[in-house]
Amino acid sequence: MKLIDGKELAKNIRTNLKDEVEMLKSKGINPKLAVIMVGDDKASAVYVRNKSKACNELGIEYEEFLLKTETTMDELLSLIDKLNKDINIDGILLQSPIPKHLDINEAFRKIEPKKDVDGFNPVNVGKLSLNQDCFVSCTPYGIIKMLETYNVPIEGAHAVIIGRSNIVGKPLLQCLLNKNATVTICHSKTKNLEEVTKQADILIAAIGKPEFVTANMVKDGACVIDVGINRTEEGKLLGDVKFFEVSEKASCITPVPGGVGPMTIAMLMANVVKAAHYREN
Ligand code: NDP
Numbered sequence: 102m103k104l105i106d107g108k109e110l111a112k113n114i115r116t117n118l119k120d121e122v123e124m125l126k127s128k129g130i131n132p133k134l135a136v137i138m139v140g141d142d143k144a145s146a147v148y149v150r151n152k153s154k155a156c157n158e159l160g161i162e163y164e165e166f167l168l169k170t171e172t173t174m175d176e177l178l179s180l181i182d183k184l185n186k187d188i189n190i191d192g193i194l195l196q197s198p199i200p201k202h203l204d205i206n207e208a209f210r211k212i213e214p215k216k217d218v219d220g221f222n223p224v225n226v227g228k229l230s231l232n233q234d235c236f237v238s239c240t241p242y243g244i245i246k247m248l249e250t251y252n253v254p255i256e257g258a259h260a261v262i263i264g265r266s267n268i269v270g271k272p273l274l275q276c277l278l279n280k281n282a283t284v285t286i287c288h289s290k291t292k293n294l295e296e297v298t299k300q301a302d303i304l305i306a307a308i309g310k311p312e313f314v315t316a317n318m319v320k321d322g323a324c325v326i327d328v329g330i331n332r333t334e335e336g337k338l339l340g341d342v343k344f345f346e347v348s349e350k351a352s353c354i355t356p357v358p359g360g361v362g363p364m365t366i367a368m369l370m371a372n373v374v375k376a377a378h379y380r381e382n
Contacts, residue, residue, distance in 0.1 A: 102348050102354060103354075107359055107362065108358075111363035115159060118371060119160065130380045135184050136194045137195045140170040174207065178211050192377075193216045240268065260277045260285070263288075263313075263341075298318040306326070316346040319347050319351060325348075344356065
């Protein structure tokens, strides 16, 4: 069994991006990411801090906009509008979740597609489904990078994704399809889940339930990608895959932590750098 080391791979990607940032700076372009957070979700605060650290390490400018929970939709949209027009800002990221009285889809629609480094604006979602150049959302993008770097054959493989969220499952389906995999997507209403997952050459778990995927659901020699981040009451991080038993059967597997998580942040940085390149045109 080969361990897919997302932490190491993410570090290499960040090192290469650092050089690219320096090159952009030498041309007078200072890449900059703006992050909007509404309310005080604790998990979001941790994710935002990690994004800010990654920006610092790469020399990418970073500005945080912390809005109070009671923020109105108009206030949120007018901030996005202001950031869209700011020529010094390359990427705009709206950290989810946002309070329930706000419409996150309307907010994503407002973000200028060329600054939409999370790839959630419908223009980028549509372009991905048409296999056109676009911002690919960071988690699926990171998963594809891991598979490619570890030489996991995608073309012709049967990839099974458990989870159909807009941020992981659906864009990942498109990414894998664009790479010529045969893709099956499962969700909570899927019947005989185990029968489906056992057919997977590449099995991706994005469910949000600790250790949900057990060895009996996995084909011998499958590549298993664990997207899940679940914190136990004791504060331990667990993935969606029962690592120790599944790793006995898998040909390669990602750990949690140290797998998909660091790759998501590295690909966000890659998207910010891509956005900064638009200033060259
Ligand atoms: P969502 O809650 O949005 O989606 C979960 C998906 O799992 C849904 O499609 C749901 O089905 C499906 N599901 C739930 N229960 C079952 C079941 N019993 N059998 C089959 N399918 C089931 O989660 P996210 O996609 O946002 O996140 C998934 C996990 O990935 C979480 O742990 C999250 O923290 C983590 N994550 C990690 C990231 C990283 O960078 N490592 C980035 C983003 C997320 P249905 O649609 O029918 O409800």
